[in-house]
Each structure stands twice: as C-alpha cells, then as structure tokens.
Amino acid sequence: xxxxxxxxxxxxxxxxxxxxxxxxxxxxxxxxxxxxxxxxxxxxxxxxxxxxxxxxxxxxxxxxxxxxxxxxxxxxxxxxxxxxxxxxxx
Amino acid sequence: xxxxxxxxxxxxxxxxxxxxxxxxxxxxxxxxxxxxxxxxxxxxxxxxxxxxxxxxxxxxxxxxxxxxxxxxxxxxxxxxxxxxxxxxxxxxxxxxxxxxxxxxxxxxxxxxxxxxxxxxxxxxxxxxxxxxxxxxxxxxxxxxxxxxxxxxxxxxxxxxxxxxxxxxxxxxxxxxxxxxxxxxxxxxxxxxxxxxxxxxxxxxxxxxxxxxxxxxxxxxxxxxxxxxxxxxxxxxxxxxxxxxxxxxxxxxxxxxxxxxxxxxxxxxxxxxxxxxxxxxxxxxxxxxxxxxxxxxxxxxxxxxxxxxxxxxxxxxxxxxxxxxxxxxxxxxxxxxxxxxxxxxxxxxxxxxxxxxxxxxxxxxxxxxxxxxxxxxxxxxxxxxxxxxxxxxxxxxxxxxxxxxxxxxxxxxxxxxxxx
Numbered sequence: 001x002x003x004x005x006x007x008x009x010x011x012x013x014x015x016x017x018x019x020x021x022x023x024x025x026x027x028x029x030x031x032x033x034x035x036x037x038x039x040x041x042x043x044x045x046x047x048x049x050x051x052x053x054x055x056x057x058x059x060x061x062x063x064x065x066x067x068x069x070x071x072x073x074x075x076x077x078x079x080x081x082x083x084x085x086x087x088x089x090x
Numbered sequence: 091x092x093x094x095x096x097x098x099x100x101x102x103x104x105x106x107x108x109x110x111x112x113x114x115x116x117x118x119x120x121x122x123x124x125x126x127x128x129x130x131x132x133x134x135x136x137x138x139x140x141x142x143x144x145x146x147x148x149x150x151x152x153x154x155x156x157x158x159x160x161x162x163x164x165x166x167x168x169x170x171x172x173x174x175x176x177x178x179x180x181x182x183x184x185x186x187x188x189x190x191x192x193x194x195x196x197x198x199x200x201x202x203x204x205x206x207x208x209x210x211x212x213x214x215x216x217x218x219x220x221x222x223x224x225x226x227x228x229x230x231x232x233x234x235x236x237x238x239x240x241x242x243x244x245x246x247x248x249x250x251x252x253x254x255x256x257x258x259x260x261x262x263x264x265x266x267x268x269x270x271x272x273x274x275x276x277x278x279x280x281x282x283x284x285x286x287x288x289x290x291x292x293x294x295x296x297x298x299x300x301x302x303x304x305x306x307x308x309x310x311x312x313x314x315x316x317x318x319x320x321x322x323x324x325x326x327x328x329x330x331x332x333x334x335x336x337x338x339x340x341x342x343x344x345x346x347x348x349x350x351x352x353x354x355x356x357x358x359x360x361x362x363x364x365x366x367x368x369x370x371x372x373x374x375x376x377x378x379x380x381x382x383x384x385x386x387x388x389x390x391x392x393x394x395x396x397x398x399x400x401x402x403x404x405x406x407x408x409x410x411x412x413x414x415x416x417x418x419x420x421x422x423x424x425x426x427x428x429x430x431x432x433x434x435x436x437x438x439x440x441x442x443x444x445x446x447x448x449x450x451x452x453x454x455x456x457x458x459x460x461x462x463x464x465x466x467x468x469x470x471x472x473x474x475x476x477x478x479x480x481x482x483x484x485x486x487x488x489x490x491x492x493x494x495x496x497x498x499x500x501x502x503x504x505x506x507x508x509x
Contacts, residue, residue, distance in 0.1 A: 001400050014402040018392040020346075037492040041344040041435045045332035047395040054392075070347070071395045 004078050006086040007060045019053035022065050047071050053081070094198050113199075113283040117291035119318050123151045125474060126311055126320035128298050128334060129327035130154025132163035132274075132460065133452055135281035135292070136467020137326060137474070139197070142288035144468070145475035150290045151320075152282075153313055155297040159278035162328050165397075165429030166460040167352050167386045169365050169374055171208040171269035172233055175224045178485040179438060179499045180231045183458075185482055186465030187268060193464060199280030201272050202379065208269030208365040209238065209247065211414070213258045217369055221264040228266075238263045249361055249417050257413040258370035271365060271376050271384075277463060301338045301449075308338060308448040324450040324474050326466075329395065329430020331453040340445055344435045344491045345454055348389040349428040351399035353407060355421045357381030366414065373410035382424060385411055389431060399428045431456060436496035441470050441483040450474050451488065 001013040021043055027035045050070045055063050062084055067076040080086040092098055092111075102109055125141060127134045130152045141147045152158075170190050172183040194200050212218045218237075225235035239262050240252050252260045282292050293315065300312035302319060310319035327334045329347045362377040375385035387407035390399045404426060412419050434440065434454035439462065441452050452470045455462065469483035479487070490496060 012402075013400055021393075034492065038342060041491040042342040043332075043344070043346050044341060045343070045346050045393065047330075047333050047347075050393055052393065068392075070393045073394070073396055073400075 001073050001075075003054060003056075003064070003066060003075060005056050005059060005062070005064065006078060006080050007062060007084075008056065011056070011059055015056060015058040016064075017055045017057040019055060019063070022051040022053045049076065054078075094200075113279060114286035114292050117151070117286075117293050119151060119153070119293050119296065119313070119315050120291065121317075122310070122319035123291070124149035124320065125322045125324060126150075126318055127152045127324045127326060128311060129161075129325065129330075130158040130278075130282070130292060130294065131161045131326065131328060132277050132281065132463040133328070133455075133466045133470065134324075134326040135278060135285060136463050137324060137452070137470045138285040138290045138292075138467075139281045139288075140468045140471035141475060142285055142290055144471060147475055148289035150285070151293055151318060152285070152290060153293045153296045153298060153311065153318070155295075157294050158282050158292060159275050162429040162431075162455075162459055163278045163463070164275055165352065165427055166274055167374060167376070167384050168271045168274045168378075168460060169208065169269070169376065170203065170272055170461040171266055171365075172461075173208060173210065173224065173228060173235060173264065173266040173269065174499055175227045176497060176499045177227075177231065179497055180228065180233065182465055182469070182482045182486075183462065184231065184233055185468070186462050189464030189468060190272065190461075191268075193272075193277075193280070197280035197284045199276060199283055201276045201280050203272040204270045204379070205268050206270040206364050206376070207246075207265060207267045208367070209243070209263045209265050210367045211243075211250075211260050211263045211369050213260060213370045215261060218262045221262070225264050234267065236265045236267065238265050247362070247364060247366060249415050250366065251414060251416055258368075269365065271378070272460075273379075274460065277460075281467070298334060298337070303338075306447055308446050321448070322450060322474055323448055324452065324470065326452040326470065328432050328453065328455060328459065331432045331451075335451070338446060338449065343453070343488075344440075346393055346433050347395055348391070348431045348433050349394040349396055349399050350386065350389045350431045350457070351403055351407070351426055351428045352384070352386040353404070353423055354378070354425045355383040355418075356424050358383070358421065361417075362415075368410050368414050371406070371410040371413070373407060373414065375411060375414070383411075383418065383421060389433070390428075394428075395430060397428050397430055399426070431459075435491060436498065438497040438499060439466070439486050440488050441466065441473060441486045442479065442488045443473055443477055445488060
C-alpha cells in the first residue's frame with residue numbers, strides 16, 4: 001500500500017502511522033456520559049470507503065485525512081489537515 | 091451417522107474405504123427454526139453443538155455465507171491457553187481449556203489438541219515481576235503456572251537464543267504446561283458433525299442479507315436462499331459483525347475490523363515442541379504436526395476487510411522470529427494469509443442477549459477467538475437458551491464500555507488504537 005502524501009508524493013505504507021476514523025470528533029467537555037462513551041468506544045467500521053487520519057511520521061510528519069477503501073485498500077484521496085492543510089479532496 | 095472408532099476405520103479399510111459418508115448433511119433451509127445462528131465459524135458451530143447437547147434445542151440452523159471453516163477458524167495460529175490474570179476473564183478461558191482437553195471425545199472427532207505447553211518470554215526483570223504476578227493470579231484461580239529461568243528455558247527450548255548477545259536478551263519466562271495447539275479445521279468439522287448428528291441444519295452458501303422484524307423484535311433472517319423465521323436469532327460473524335449488525339440498524343458497536351496475518355513455513359524435522367511467544371516485539375510460534383512453523387504477530391494496524399495483509403508486517407514478524415530463533419534463518423515461508431479480526435476497544439469479547447429483542451450477539455474476539463471457541467459456544471448457547479448470561483460470560487456485556495467496566499486484561503493481544 002502506498003499513500004499519496006500531498007507534500008512528499010506517494011510513499012510506502014511503513015512511513016505512516018495510522019490514527020483512525022476521521023469522522024469522530026470530541027464532544028464538548030460538559031456533554032453527557034452517553035455522548036462521551038459513543039465518542040470513545042463506538043466506530044462505524046464500514047466495509048468500503050473509510051475517511052481516516054494517518055500521520056506521515058517518518059516523512060514530513062503532517063497529519064493526513066485519507067479516503068481509503070477498507071476492502072480493496074484503494075486510496076481515493078489524501079489531504080493535509082491542521083495548520084498546513086491542503087486542498088481537501090477527501 | 092456412524093461413530094468414528096478404530097473398528098470403523100478397520101471396517102472402512104476392509105471395504106476399500108468406499109463406504110465413508112459426508113460428515114454432515116447438505117441441509118436445505120426450512121421456513122422456520124427455534125434458533126438461527128448466523129455464521130458457520132467455530133463459534134457458531136460450537137454454539138449449535140452446545141444448544142443441542144446441553145439444552146436439548148435441536149431445531150437449529152447455522153447459516154454460513156461461504157463454506158464452514160472458511161473464515162477465522164481456518165485462519166489462526168491454533169494456540170490454546172488460559173494464562174490470563176483478571177478474576178473476570180481467567181475463569182472463562184480456563185473453562186475453555188478444560189473443554190479443549192475433552193473435546194475430541196465429546197465430539198467423537200480428533201481435533202488433535204496437544205498440550206505441548208505455552209511459554210511467554212520476558213526480557214527485563216520488570217517483565218519477570220509482571221509474569222510472576224500473573225502466575226500467582228493464575229494459581230489463585232486454580233491454574234498451574236511455572237516460572238522458567240534462562241537455564242530452564244535453554245533445556246526446554248534448545249533452539250531459542252538465550253545468550254546475552256541476543257537482540258533482546260531473554261531473562262526468563264512464564265510457562266503454562268497445559269496450553270498448546272489444536273487442528274483448527276478439525277474443530278470446525280468436528281463441531282459441525284456433532285451438531286448435525288443431533289439434527290442441527292448446517293446451511294452453507296447462504297448469505298444473510300437482512301433481518302425480519304416485527305416492530306423492534308428480530309424474528310428471523312432474510313438470506314440469499316429465502317427468508318428463515320426464528321424465535322431467536324444469534325449472530326456470531328467475527329470480522330463481519332459491524333456489517334451484519336448494520337442490517338439490523340445497529341451501527342454503533344465498539345468494534346473495528348482489522349487484518350491479522352499468519353504464516354506457515356515449509357515442513358521440517360521436529361525442532362520446536364512448545365508454543366513460544368516473544369514479549370519484546372510481538373510474535374507467537376509453534377511447529378505443526380506436519381512440520382511447518384506456524385507463526386504470527388501484530389495486526390496490520392489499520393481498518394481492513396481485505397483478508398490479506400501488507401508486506402511491512404511480514405518483515406516485522408519474520409525479523410522477530412529470527413531474533414528468537416536465528417537457526418530458522420534459512421527456512422522458507424510457504425504460505426501467508428489474513429483473517430478479519432473483530433477488535434473491541436478493550437481486547438475482550440462480547441457475548442450477550444440483545445441489543446434488540448430476539449437477537450443474541452457474540453463478537454469482539456480480537457486475538458482470543460480460537461482458544462475461546464468451546465467456552466464461547468458453551469456460554470453463548472446458555473445465553474440463548476436461558477435469555478441470561480452464564481456466570482462465565484457475565485462480564486462480557488455490550489454496555490460495559492459505557493459503564494466504564496472495561497476488562498483491562500493484559501494477557502490478551504493487541505486492540506485497536508494500541509499501536
């Protein structure tokens with residue numbers, strides 16, 4: 001598997017660290033226990049397209065949002081997130 | 091169906107071995123059953139067997155998308171052990187090991203269970219302390235455990251590199267002599283044959299495409315071979331749990347599906363008569379009766395339904411194997427494969443009634459699925475028959491995550507987000 005890093009180009013899987021599902025976002029601190037439990041523990045876990053975070057930890061160290069198919073490992077899009085965000089095709 | 095015995099083998103041989111019959115019928119689905127079990131893997135088939143044997147419920151169908159044994163029960167490294175630590179998890183895995191010890195006789199099918207022993211290596215004094223604590227905890231739960239020092243390890247596992255020059259020098263190990271391995275396919279076939287002989291229908295090539303419901307209640311399954319009504323519907327589909335449960339409208343399970351690879355080398359003369367696990371990296375290795383080294387390590391680490399892995403883990407696992415056993419450096423890899431692991435967020439399974447009326451769920455096996463097969467079937471059958479958990483699976487509730495009662499058991503393998 002190769003991930004097309006927006007800053008470094010297509011690089012081997014082993015340069016990257018998997019972070020996880022990119023559709024989850026932390027609830028407000030005062031949110032109730034159910035909301036927090038859902039955020040911490042539950043996952044949609046789709047078979048097919050999955051929006052997920054990776055870090056190019058052995059490269060530019062940017063955090064990426066990647067749209068990947070969990071059944072075929074085809075990567076449809078990758079974009080940097082955070083202060084160095086790139087055009088988001090994902 | 092005839093019992094297997096030495097006399098049956100002799101009679102078969104005298105008859106030119108033309109009289110053997112398939113071990114289970116090719117069942118055609120009936121319109122309705124008392125219990126339908128979705129998933130013809132080890133756990134689903136074991137559940138059917140114990141439903142019939144322990145609870146007298148024989149009006150049971152096991153529906154399987156592919157052929158039985160095509161999933162994780164045929165994709166593991168066949169290790170069986172109960173060297174866990176917590177009071178809430180140890181009794182379950184120990185009950186499983188006890189069922190393993192009598193399984194071949196129970197099923198009248200040789201599952202080739204071999205109590206060859208399981209050794210977990212320690213590489214630091216701190217790790218030895220933790221293993222000693224675990225051994226003490228095991229003994230308090232009535233399970234024999236033994237600590238080995240380097241000299242003991244050298245005697246027990248001669249090919250293991252225990253020299254101070256090793257990449258990760260070994261300082262000792264915890265040894266569970268009753269642990270071992272079993273023939274994984276035989277487990278699926280043995281349970282299938284035993285369940286079938288009590289009247290359970292095993293329906294292969296039958297994919298569940300939806301659930302039948304009356305209001306909130308699940309009243310059966312919709313399949314590629316027609317609708318099947320059931321008073322109770324049980325789901326035991328491992329890595330496909332999220333997909334199957336989404337058909338019932340449940341899309342918030344604490345599960346990620348990951349790929350875990352396993353490896354077999356070419357066959358060799360007997361070289362390793364015990365299961366050894368490597369605590370510095372992550373590796374477990376044994377030698378099958380056929381002579382191949384069977385080993386595995388970490389999950390690939392990202393969500394996957396691919397049933398095949400990537401090369402970095404192949405290299406990682408191979409390098410860990412050679413750090414332990416330099417003598418295996420010329421052994422050629424014969425096969426690799428991947429299984430879909432239903433990884434829960436605490437590394438322990440879910441065996442429960444619900445989450446909808448009429449539905450029963452068995453999932454989240456992470457690295458623990460194969461060794462747990464008998465106890466999983468036993469307790470899941472109890473849960474289905476009595477509509478309440480057996481004391482052994484009472485901690486494996488679905489709502490333990492929301493309640494903060496997660497099972498922080500360090501005797502298990504990895505879980506998602508761990509790497």
